[in-house]
Amino acid sequence: MEDQLSDDQREKMLQFMATEHSVLQAGRSATIFETGGRTAVFLGTVSSTLIALAFVGQISGLGTAFFAFSLVLLPTLFFLGLVTFERAMQLGVEDYIYAVGMSRIRHFYVEMVPQAEKYFVGSIHDDFATTMSPTVFGMPVTLAWQSLLTVPGAIAMVNSVIVGSFAALLVRAFIVESLALSVGVGIAAFVVSALLQRRHQIARWNQIEQRLPTLFPSEPTP
Secondary structure, three states: OHHHOOHHHHHHHHHHHHHHHHHHHHHHHHHHHHHHHHHHHHHHHHHHHHHHHHHHHHHHOOOHHHHHHHHHHHHHHHHHHHHHHHHHHHHHHHHHHHHHHHHHHHHHHHHHOHHHHHHOOOOOOOOHHHHHOOEEOOEEOOHHHHHHHOHHHHHHHHHHHHHHHHHHHHHHHHOOOOHHHHHHHHHHHHHHHHHHHHHHHHHHHHHHHHHOOOOOOOOOOO
8 A cells, every 4th residue: 555655645644544543542432431321320220229129028028019119110120221232232333343443544554664563452454353352361252252241241131130030020920929930930031031132232243244344354365
């Protein structure tokens, strides 16, 4: 690329890329800030709801008032969890796009000055596997496990617990007073909810991988 640009063009491109790099970094910071804020609101609401349910349970002796209160609050809490999960997914995709942009800019820097590559700790490749491959102290972590460590993955687990609790209380309140049946239904609802949210998460990432073209893969296409 450097052979196709004049000295003046290279200087201007470097200025443009430096500015764009700063904009992308600011965008990533904004996504992290909003993700943290939304997660804090959701988990704070979960905590407050559990405290309220504990008070109602003590006052009513786990009677009708407790079940009525639970069956109203838990679906509301689940709705808040779903929208938080979806928004966290959107922010994660947005952050990924910014990360790809920064990798491309680093690749441009290396094209301009090849000797600079050894000074970058970030990747200069923009393929999905390289951008998404996490490491912990130099040890690679599988993407399947890493997805559970993300904010959407954690929220999905909390949502599934809420669904399972709601299903168990529903059985206990309207069908039969059986601890075994309530627990069984609750576990089944938890598993179904977790799998559905996990499937949605994978589908969203597959979609963005297909829509965002790879310009500088880590391994050249044969």
